[in-house]
Amino acid sequence: MTVDRIGERLRRHRRAANKTLNQVAKESGLTASFLSQAERNLTGISISSLANIAKSLGVPLNSLFDQPSQAQPDSHQGERVRYTIEGQPLAYERLSTSFPGNLLNAVKVSMPVGYQSELIAHEGAEFAYVLSGRIVYTVDGRDYPLASGDSIHFDAGKPHHLANVGDQIAEVLTVTTMGLFDDLTTR
DSSP states (O other): OOOOOHHHHHHHHHHHTTOOHHHHHHHHTSOHHHHHHHHTTOSOOOHHHHHHHHHHHTOOGGGTSOOOOOOSSOOOTTTSOEEESTTOSOEEEEOOOOOTTOOOEEEEEEEOTTOBOOOBOOSSEEEEEEEESEEEEEETTEEEEEETTOEEEEETTSOEEEEEOSSSOEEEEEEESSOOOOOGGGO
16 A cells, blocks of 8 residues: 655645646645645645645645644643654644634644745734744744744734744744644544
């Protein structure tokens, strides 16, 4: 049995939805060239971008990549599953659970030195608190340098990206109203 890489999953679902790269790009807030690179496994892709793509394609996010469930409302250090999106440089720890009416989704993100995300915009709000390291969030063309203990809260509908500008791995707590988990049916 062969396992599809993320690029093949993206392409297969896009074709099944009978959509062009340009259509998905417009609906997801990404560029067609970025999507083309992602489909060919030539670039990394964040959970936020995957969530936008899944929404555009009308598929559950977990059909694009596997992520751990969080059935209980509590989450404990050392017990969470650390995961990545196939070959991507970011590592995640899921901090929140899913339940009917839930509006908040939280993850702890570890990003390597030199990491820079793709430019994205999505519905809702985003909050980030830097646990360690130095990052820069760029929101609507303006840079916001942040270090350990600093935070940012903004309208995620504005184009934004982030970068690790420090000399160590940066760890960031991110909370968003964007749906990052769609595992209600798995419980």
